[in-house]
Amino acid sequence: MTEFRYELLATDGKARLGRIHTAHGVIDTPAFMPVGTAATVKGMLPENVADTGAQILLGNTYHLMLRPGAERIARLGGLHKFMNWDKPILTDSGGYQVMSLSKLRKITEDGVTFKSHIDGRKFALSPERSMEIQHLLGSTITMAFDECTPFPATEQQAADSMRMSMRWAKRSKDAFVERDGYALYGIQQGSVFENLRRESSEKLAELDLPGHSVGGLAVGEGQQIMFDTLDFCVDMLPANKPRYLMGVGKPSDLVGAVMRGIDQFDCVLPTRSGRNAQAFTHRGTLNLKNGRHRDDDRPLDDQCNCPACTKYSRAYLHHLIKAGEILGAVLLTWHNLAYYQDLMRGMRDAISEGRMEQFARDFYAGQEGGDI
Numbered sequence: 246m247t248e249f250r251y252e253l254l255a256t257d258g259k260a261r262l263g264r265i266h267t268a269h270g271v272i273d274t275p276a277f278m279p280v281g282t283a284a285t286v287k288g289m290l291p292e293n294v295a296d297t298g299a300q301i302l303l304g305n306t307y308h309l310m311l312r313p314g315a316e317r318i319a320r321l322g323g324l325h326k327f328m329n330w331d332k333p334i335l336t337d338s339g340g341y342q343v344m345s346l347s348k349l350r351k352i353t354e355d356g357v358t359f360k361s362h363i364d365g366r367k368f369a370l371s372p373e374r375s376m377e378i379q380h381l382l383g384s385t386i387t388m389a390f391d392e393c394t395p396f397p398a399t400e401q402q403a404a405d406s407m408r409m410s411m412r413w414a415k416r417s418k419d420a421f422v423e424r425d426g427y428a429l430y431g432i433q434q435g436s437v438f439e440n441l442r443r444e445s446s447e448k449l450a451e452l453d454l455p456g457h458s459v460g461g462l463a464v465g466e467g468q469q470i471m472f473d474t475l476d477f478c479v480d481m482l483p484a485n486k487p488r489y490l491m492g493v494g495k496p497s498d499l500v501g502a503v504m505r506g507i508d509q510f511d512c513v514l515p516t517r518s519g520r521n522a523q524a525f526t527h528r529g530t531l532n533l534k535n536g537r538h539r540d541d542d543r544p545l546d547d548q549c550n551c552p553a554c555t556k557y558s559r560a561y562l563h564h565l566i567k568a569g570e571i572l573g574a575v576l577l578t579w580h581n582l583a584y585y586q587d588l589m590r591g592m593r594d595a596i597s598e599g600r601m602e603q604f605a606r607d608f609y610a611g612q613e614g615g616d617i
């Protein structure tokens with residue numbers, strides 16, 4: 246019987262090395278969670294996602310409830326079996342994607358009604374229905390149903406939005422089915438206002454949840470405002486529980502947020518960029534569409550041991566991209582996921598050896614790249 250537990254193993258400044266124990270296995274933190282929106286990490290076999298070092302995936306409630314449907318996935322044995330991933334899965338609660346993807350949505354205190362962006366069918370989400378869907382999926386870590394406060398927002402708008410999310414957090418907890426090794430995370434809101442972030446944290450503390458995320462960021466505020474907000478809002482969350490920054494981010498976001506005490510991340514950037522010919526490397530980002538790569542037989546990244554970097558040249562990757570070959574998207578996705586996992590592993594090692602500051606300096610120096 247595995248209880249859900251966070252082990253804090255070391256700290257270096259605000260950066261933390263930890264381990265989350267769950268019913269589906271352990272997660273070494275700081276951790277990056279690849280996004281598996283429609284029950285697949287696009288273009289990747291799950292075993293190859295695991296090979297990159299990923300120990301947990303993110304699933305999207307909004308997409309899966311529309312297609313193939315949560316009840317259908319439950320009848321077929323749950324999301325782990327359905328997509329052949331037996332490690333932890335964190336599912337989001339759907340609210341954020343309703344607001345960014347669906348049509349004709351209506352928000353009330355009860356929840357949101359909306360029309361599917363796929364076929365226009367009508368759906369409803371509420372704290373209770375979101376908990377039911379995530380339970381049907383068999384999610385290891387369930388996210389509370391919240392409203393991501395848009396940016397910018399006035400203090401009053403941010404307060405009203407955060408307070409509704411806190412009422413929804415209580416309803417989420419009341420509807421959540423407790424199981425050993427599974428967890429419900431609360432989501433801190435309050436935009437960029439320190440007093441509102443504190444009020445949100447105090448409301449969440451009353452629920453005594455096993456983990457929390459920082460919501461309402463990576464919504465267009467830019468890296469500096471995100472970091473300035475993290476500088477005060479992360480410490481408001483309990484230090485003995487995981488802290489997850491939703492939707493983040495590009496590599497320099499991850500380094501800066503780890504140094505501000507964040508343990509978990511998710512972002513579509515490595516996978517979406519891989520399908521769009523963009524590669525993240527130790528010496529900065531490259532776009533393989535660029536003709537300058539056509540005769541370059543060097544590896545994409547000489548510090549990476551993924552298949553794209555060990556078996557192929559930049560010239561070949563450029564050719565695949567120009568030819569619109571599926572393998573181009575697959576190899577660049579694979580590389581980007583491997584790069585993100587290498588970055589997280591590098592930070593975990595640096596924290597355990599008390600050299601996170603130096604790691605960050607080396608990272609930023611490397612990203613200046615020059616001739617990459």
Ligand SMILES: O=c1[nH]cnc2cc3nc(NCCN4CCOCC4)[nH]c3cc12
Nearest residue numbers: 341391393460461462463464491492514
């Ligand atoms: O408060 C939130 N509550 C629940 N889910 C979220 C998801 C979120 N995702 C982002 N940012 C995602 C930014 N992506 C960057 C790459 O391109 C796609 C968007 N911010 C987020 C905030 C929330």
Ligand SMILES: [Zn+2]
Nearest residue numbers: 549551554580
């Ligand atoms: Zn690689």
